[in-house]
Amino acid sequence: MWTGSADAPPTARIAMLAPSLQPSERRVAETVAEDIEASIERTAQEVADLAGVGRATVIRTAQSLGYEGYPQLRVALTREVALGTSTARDDGDDTMLGTLRGAIDHFAGRLGQTTSAMTEETLERFVRVLDEAPRLLIAANGLSSPLGSDLAMRLISAGRPAEYLPDTLGQQIAATHLGPGAACLVLSGSGANRASVDVAAAARASGATVLAITSFPRSAVAELADVALVVAPIDATFRDELVHTSRAAIMLVTESVVGLLVGRRGDRAQRAQSATLAVISGSLSDDASD
CATH class of the missing domain: 1.10.10.10 (Winged helix-like DNA-binding domain superfamily/Winged helix DNA-binding domain)
Structure with missing residues (x-):
């Protein structure tokens, strides 16, 4: 239901x-x-x-x-x-550029549905746990792996320490040792990736709070989560989602959630971002030959 x-x-x-x-x-x-x-x-x-x-x-x-x-x-x-x-718009243009424009139009046309399954209460609780947990483990595997690495870096840049281990076994071992008070954020578009499900189960068994970002509210990952943000798939059928798998909508949501966290943290986040920008600035060179 x-x-x-x-x-x-x-x-x-x-x-x-x-x-x-x-x-x-x-x-x-x-x-x-x-x-x-x-x-x-x-x-x-x-x-x-x-x-x-x-x-x-x-x-x-x-x-x-x-x-x-x-x-x-x-x-x-x-x-x-x-x-x-x-x-989606269909203007009869079957060129490569026309096809690309059509795909982007299709994505843009359904982008407004991305947050249609979310509620203010769920989002507020999700961001609060993200802010207050003394330890945060990011778990992401398969097609969601790049999102896990990206999210961890964005959170660290905002002053929110986060762990991301690319190895699936390493994620599960780390989840086992989280314990009460800590949090595990699982990114899984399908919500059915075996490795991600195992990490969520291990984190839950340790007593940690499990957060999830997925596209399917009845998936195994969503069922294991204490708080789940359900991001509506861009395609209208499960078959289309399998054939034309995209994590773009989930990436957009993760970036926006970090923005909400920055807003909640106020000056703490601003100071952390300033420090991050200083490091980035120091790594840039004026010498075009480098």
Whole structure:
């Protein structure tokens, strides 16, 4: 069942919940997502026939997505289409540059949905733990690994000490020794990376607070987390997310969260950033030949 913001559009909910839906419900959800405008006009029975399921499954799917029934889902789909968030621009330009522009337009068109599953309470608690934990371990593996390294550097530059170990076994060992009061922040787009799940479990067993940034609210990492920020996938279906995997939205959120932390820390963060800039300035050379 959907537990995020009531303002989250249907396609964002489908993308985030699809992996955890029953197979029959997933077929319904992806049938709807594949043709939003047609789904608005279809009855529950017509959707059921297309998905090869019973009408009751269509109704259950709508309820799993957080709507009272299929009529309410159709209304939400209508609103999403009216706001122009479910489709990307297609100007018929099939050149490489046109394709690139189309991909960027698609990303930009759905970027507003990135935070649709978040609430003020969850975000405030996440940043508070990030600020107050005496020890912070960053865990990220697979496609999320570069994000872990980048986030650790940004936090350190803001005066928030953070540990990031690229070795998966090293992450798990470090998580085992965290203990109460410490925090482990797990970055995992899928929320199902085995190494990241193991680190989260080890941190939780140690008594540490587990933070997570993921795209799927019912994933293993999200279930293990004390506080999870769910970043809506850019693509509308789980299949698209697997084929066109992107961590750009998660990177944007992590950068913005560091900005929130800097704002919370005030002068402490400003002094740390000034010290960081001084180091960077000292490493630059005026000699163009270097």
